[in-house]
Amino acid sequence: MLQKKLGLRIAGLRRSQxxxxxxxxxxxxxxxxxxxxxxxxxxxxxxxxxxxFAKALNVEVRDLFTFEGSRR
Amino acid sequence: MLQKKLGLRIAGLRRSQxxxxxxxxxxxxxxxxxxxxxxxxxxxxxxxxxxxFAKALNVEVRDLFTFEGSRR
DNA sequence: GACTTCCACGCAGCTAAGCTACGGGCTACG
DNA sequence: CGTAGCCCGTAGCTTAGCTGCGTGGAAGTC
Numbered sequence: 001m002l003q004k005k006l007g008l009r010i011a012g013l014r015r016s017q018x019x020x021x022x023x024x025x026x027x028x029x030x031x032x033x034x035x036x037x038x039x040x041x042x043x044x045x046x047x048x049x050x051x052x053f054a055k056a057l058n059v060e061v062r063d064l065f066t067f068e069g070s071r072r
Numbered sequence: 073m074l075q076k077k078l079g080l081r082i083a084g085l086r087r088s089q090x091x092x093x094x095x096x097x098x099x100x101x102x103x104x105x106x107x108x109x110x111x112x113x114x115x116x117x118x119x120x121x122x123x124x125f126a127k128a129l130n131v132e133v134r135d136l137f138t139f140e141g142s143r144r
Numbered sequence: 145g146a147c148t149t150c151c152a153c154g155c156a157g158c159t160a161a162g163c164t165a166c167g168g169g170c171t172a173c174g
Numbered sequence: 175c176g177t178a179g180c181c182c183g184t185a186g187c188t189t190a191g192c193t194g195c196g197t198g199g200a201a202g203t204c
Contacts, residue, residue: 001123002119002120002122002123002133003119003120006119020149020150020151021150021151022149022150022151030192030193031192031193031194032150032151033153033192033193033194033195034191034192034193035151036151036152036153037153037191037192038191039151040152040153042153043190043191043192044118044119044120044190044191045119045191045192046116046118046160046161046162046190046191046192047074047075047078047116047117047118047122048074048075048116049191049192050074050119051073051074060137061074061137062134062135062137062138063134065132065133065134065137066134092178092179092180093179093180094178094179094180102163102164103163103164103165104180105163105164105165105166105182106162106163106164108180108181108182109162109163109182111180112181112182114182115161115162115163116161116162117162117163118161118162118163118189118190118191121162121163
C-alpha cells in the first residue's frame with residue numbers, strides 16, 4: 001500500500017533528477033536490483049535506508065512520504 | 073539519528089493525545105516494550121509499522137518525519 | 145540485424161532488524 | 175504499601191531488507 005506509493009514517489013524523484021537506477025544505486029551504495037524492488041513497491045527500505053534515499057535525491061525524508069493524494 | 077528524532081516525535085504525539093504506551097500498543101496491536109524501544113530510538117518501525125503508528129496517532133506518515141529542525 | 149542502455153523479474157540466499165516475552169527497577173501518587 | 179507509567183537488559187523467533195545471478199524485453203542508435 002504505502003510502499004507502492006513510496007516506490008512511485010522515489011522513481012519520480014529519481015527521474016526528475018535524470019538519474020538511472022544504476023546511478024542512484026551507486027550514490028546510495030546499494031544494488032541496482034534493490035532500487036528496482038523499492039520502486040516497484042515490492043520492498044520498502046528501512047528507516048536507515050529512507051535516509052539514504054532522501055539524501056541521494058536531495059530531499060528530506062518527509063518529502064518521500066508526500067504524495068499527490070496527501071493533504072496539502 | 074533519524075530514529076532518535078522519530079522516537080521523540082512519536083512520544084510527543086502520543087503524549088499530546090494523552091495516551092499511555094500501553095494504550096498506544098493496544099491500538100497498534102503490538103507490545104508495550106516495542107513502543108518503548110521505538111520512542112527511545114533503539115528500534116525504528118518498518119514502513120508498514122510507520123503506517124500503523126501514523127494511523128494510531130491520527131496523523132499522516134509524513135508528519136512523523138516532520139521535526140522542528142526540519143525546514144518549514 | 146546487431147549492439148547498448150535501462151529496467152522488470154524470478155530465484156535463492158544471508159544476515160540484520162523488527163518485534164515479542166519475561167523479569168527487574170525507578171519515580172510519583174494515593 | 176500498592177499501583178501506574180515508563181525505562182532497560184537479555185534472549186529469542188521470524189520476517190524482510192538487501193544482494194547476486196541470470197533472463198528477457200522495450201527503445202534507441204549505428
